[in-house]
Amino acid sequence: MLPPVIAPYAPLIIIVLVFLDGLFFGLAFKKGVTAFVFVVVAFAIADFIGLYFIPHIPMSAIISQAMLDLSLLHLGLITITATFIFFLVGIAIGVAKG
Numbered sequence: 764m765l766p767p768v769i770a771p772y773a774p775l776i777i778i779v780l781v782f783l784d785g786l787f788f789g790l791a792f793k794k795g796v797t798a799f800v801f802v803v804v805a806f807a808i809a810d811f812i813g814l815y816f817i818p819h820i821p822m823s824a825i826i827s828q829a830m831l832d833l834s835l836l837h838l839g840l841i842t843i844t845a846t847f848i849f850f851l852v853g854i855a856i857g858v859a860k861g
Contacts, residue, residue, distance in 0.1 A: 778849050785850035789857020 765773055 778846060781846045782849045782853040785853020786857040787853075788850075789854035789859075790861040791857075792854070793858045793861035
């Protein structure tokens with residue numbers, strides 16, 4: 764429950780919090796993708812120069828496992844609301860500025 768003084772501003776507060784949540788999610792997503800790309804490049808370089816401190820797994824096995832994992836992903840019905848739009852805007856700004 765909000766204090767009575769700020770209760771009339773509850774919808775605006777929710778929109779701002781959802782936007783900030785999307786912004787932080789976008790920043791974390793961009794950092795995660797960047798880290799993943801760096802790890803893949805590091806493994807490729809290690810494999811190229813003959814360092815086998817990582818298990819030697821064929822790329823076809825990695826791709827087939829990734830496709831299997833993606834095929835199991837179900838998002839269901841997504842309704843477009845104002846909060847969802849502000850969340851997506853926050854994600855977009857977080858990815859762009861991250």
